[in-house]
Amino acid sequence: MPETKYKKTEDFNEWYNEIVELADLCDKRYPIKGMNVWRPYGWKLMSHVDKLTRDEMIKTDHQEVYFPLLIPESSFKKEEEHIEGFGSEVYWVTHAGLNKLEERWLLRPTSETAMYPMFSLWIRSHTDLPLKTYQIVNTFRYETKQTRAFIRVREIHFFEAHTCHVDFKDAEKQIKEDKDIAGRLFQKLCLPFILSKRPDWDKFAGAFYTISIDVLMPSGRTLQLGSIHQYRDNFAKPYEISYEAEDGKHKNCHQTTYGMSERILGALIGVHGDNKGLVMPPEVAPTQVVIIPIIFKGKEKTVLDSCDTLYEKLKNNGIRVHVDKRDITPGNKYYDWELKGVPLRIEIGPRDVEKKEIVLVRRDISEKKSVSLKSCVKIIKEEFRSISEDLYKNAEKFLKENMHRVKTVEEAKGLKGIIELPWCGKEDCAMEIENILEGNTLGEPIEHVECKNVCPVCGKPSKTWMRYAKTY
């Protein structure tokens, strides 16, 4: 059984690089570091993820917009903390043609500073609120650390929802909605995640608070897939986003954002993949079922005709299906589609045509069974559900096994994955633990978790837990 050169469980990082190339997701040979070319299959996958995101946005009354890539320096500079956070990692446009620009422009690292001057023009009255927008665009950050396909890049495929509300309370409702959206979306992607409230020193530049969405990769490192920010009126003040309330008074808006990126694809690859390649959850798989004709000399037509008939039948039942008629051996095709992570494979040969059956093979567990043509649509849909359930359960099991709640640093040492330790609330103590565990703070659990212990560093009573992990 041919498999990847590097094994997922032995050398995850090398395995990941190998898979990304083999499965034709992206081409890292583009001559700028961290700017990779999306190849057709990778882009298709990303588009399907984006579609699921769009579906959620439509369901929750968000409007899609598109803002320009370039932002004038003066707009960018209005919120002080924000510049501090992003200043060192933006790309600047300083020249146009032969002329030096009077005012520099920057490539958006995120779009607050592009959008908010416009929001200030759009919003006049409380009846304009809430304003719920989103866009799916590319953003640019000058990463100096090591880059990694889909995980740390300089041109980022980015989803960002930006909302404006009458007050803090209404913005909090939005945060709640965002958590629900994440719940539904990542369920479809079969990716269990944890939500953590980031510590103050690590929140998004300019935010009132930040909630991060993290998944655990098989390497034991966490990967942040998204973040939800409560801005309060931190941006509304400098950008003058205000409205006239019912009582005639002018008030600042309260804002939130919700961001995710192509890292989702990194997580799909890492969490579900195996030594044969990708394993795509049926919800995002660009091809959900591939039909492989098993052709024997003299029986080409009957086999191909049954394949075509089945193709039409599945297509009409809303299944994304493909018939692979390439002139290569069936085995070759199996390997190819396994690499691409297609959830179900159907084999049809002369024997099957005769018996009015098909052979159905599951990608995730390699289970093979014969199914009657008559009942195949129903069975395929059941298999989709079952595959999704299994993928989610396996990932959840791994996450649970690698989350440790302990009371002392001694117990924490040597544990893999996510570690929760009592925390007194002081930055110094968390930093100390970061150093000892050689990891990063993820934040506190967002749901209240009882903690009656003492801080393992300073010994003071701790009411909450702090999560630590090695991160990407």
Add this chain to the structure above:
RNA sequence: GGGCCCGUAGGGUAGCUUGGUCGAUCCUUUUAGCUUUGGGAGCUAGAGACUCCAGUUCAAAUCUGGGCGGGCCCA
């Protein structure tokens, strides 16, 4: 910001230390034809590379310098 390493067909490699035997190795890829197809088939004939510039030399993939590109480690 500081340090280290690397660059040979589309991908992976051998050759470099000690310049000549390189008209550059092997696997994969790829084109045409025949043949085959229930887990990467076979045969025949083809295609495809020394990162760029300068230097040393009778002679450079191999040595020197620089450019471009890539990777790693430390802060």
